[in-house]
Amino acid sequence: MIQTDRIQKPDIMQTAQRDIQLTESGELKHFLSIEGLSRDKLLEILDTADQLVDVNGKTTNKLPLLRGKTVANLFFENSTRTRTTFELAAKRLSADVLNINVNVSAVSKGETLLDTLRNLQAMQCDMFVVRHASSGAAHFIARHVEPHISVINAGDGQHSHPTQAMLDMFAIRRNKGDFSKLKVVIVGDILHSRVARSQIHALNILGTGSVTAVGPKTLLPDQVRELGVQIRHDLDGALVGADVVIGLRLQKERMRSALLSSEDEYYRSFGLTERRMKLAKPDAIVMHPGPTNRGVEIEASVADGPQSIILEQVTGGIAVRMAIMSITMGNIEKQLNKSKSQMHDDQAG
Numbered sequence: 001m002i003q004t005d006r007i008q009k010p011d012i013m014q015t016a017q018r019d020i021q022l023t024e025s026g027e028l029k030h031f032l033s034i035e036g037l038s039r040d041k042l043l044e045i046l047d048t049a050d051q052l053v054d055v056n057g058k059t060t061n062k063l064p065l066l067r068g069k070t071v072a073n074l075f076f077e078n079s080t081r082t083r084t085t086f087e088l089a090a091k092r093l094s095a096d097v098l099n100i101n102v103n104v105s106a107v108s109k110g111e112t113l114l115d116t117l118r119n120l121q122a123m124q125c126d127m128f129v130v131r132h133a134s135s136g137a138a139h140f141i142a143r144h145v146e147p148h149i150s151v152i153n154a155g156d157g158q159h160s161h162p163t164q165a166m167l168d169m170f171a172i173r174r175n176k177g178d179f180s181k182l183k184v185v186i187v188g189d190i191l192h193s194r195v196a197r198s199q200i201h202a203l204n205i206l207g208t209g210s211v212t213a214v215g216p217k218t219l220l221p222d223q224v225r226e227l228g229v230q231i232r233h234d235l236d237g238a239l240v241g242a243d244v245v246i247g248l249r250l251q252k253e254r255m256r257s258a259l260l261s262s263e264d265e266y267y268r269s270f271g272l273t274e275r276r277m278k279l280a281k282p283d284a285i286v287m288h289p290g291p292t293n294r295g296v297e298i299e300a301s302v303a304d305g306p307q308s309i310i311l312e313q314v315t316g317g318i319a320v321r322m323a324i325m326s327i328t329m330g331n332i333e334k335q336l337n338k339s340k341s342q343m344h345d346d347q348a349g
Helices: 012-017 039-051 080-092 113-122 137-144 162-176 194-205 222-227 235-239 252-256 263-270 310-348
Strands: 070-075 096-101 127-132 150-156 183-187 210-214 230-232 244-247 285-287
Touching: 039 162, 039 194, 039 310, 070 080, 070 113, 080 096, 080 127, 080 150, 080 310, 096 113, 113 127, 113 137, 127 137, 127 310, 137 150, 150 162, 150 310, 162 194, 162 244, 162 285, 162 310, 183 194, 183 235, 194 210, 194 222, 210 235, 222 230, 230 235, 285 310
Parallel strands: 070 096, 070 127, 127 150, 183 210, 183 244, 210 230, 244 285
Antiparallel strands: none
């Protein structure tokens, strides 16, 4: 069993008082959660990502922004797509990349997360991209790293997946522009989805006109309203006039538990089908964080159809992750240089 040194969910009140994501001057040094960030911070990421793609959405091939830096992909959960896009993003910023296979590392033999962290710091890593099954893992690491290291959350438990949310916002803005005019519908397992939580926070911070969460009552309890969304249990009604429709992945264990009766029943009530998409606006876009369960969450003809921007999400994810990595690392460099300058002035005085 992986020991995590008492990882806990981040205390929101404590985070609000002293956001460990920010430098002393209020700039991003870690990217752990969307929650609590300002609209300007999210727009900075989106604007920077825009500068890293051409008119066709392809990312810049090679930039020297992280030259001489080492990025460690520290994945305690399997995720080929997320890890690969982070690796591509880092390499396109000219960083050296270290992929840690946690399943066969010393961690699986009893080494604690903090031990692993200290060993990686001793290898002179500059950035940790962390994916972990425990909520709060990235926050825990960020509280313990040395000042020159940036931590990026690639998904922690059921808490947050901030880079996925930002690549989704990037895709929405490139296709739809002004968030304030949009009706967004998110359908699926909202209760357990770290992606949905981050998406909802981002959409609300960016001033989206309407955000509606849809799903069966077992996966969409009334408490979800606290995230700042409307909740509905009838997908057909929710889709009327929608500009953006986001499907979520259903995990198979939900089907084997008492939360859902069957895949067929879910598909009949909440599957994104061609018939249902006709209820949305004609120019509505369909999104999904992937991988998709076709015939369960979404009809194949919708996933591959003209309204789908699922593959565009993946491509844009490289630019967004490049933007986040370059912003956080650049801000840490500025903070360290400022500290060195102040120390020099103090010594001179």
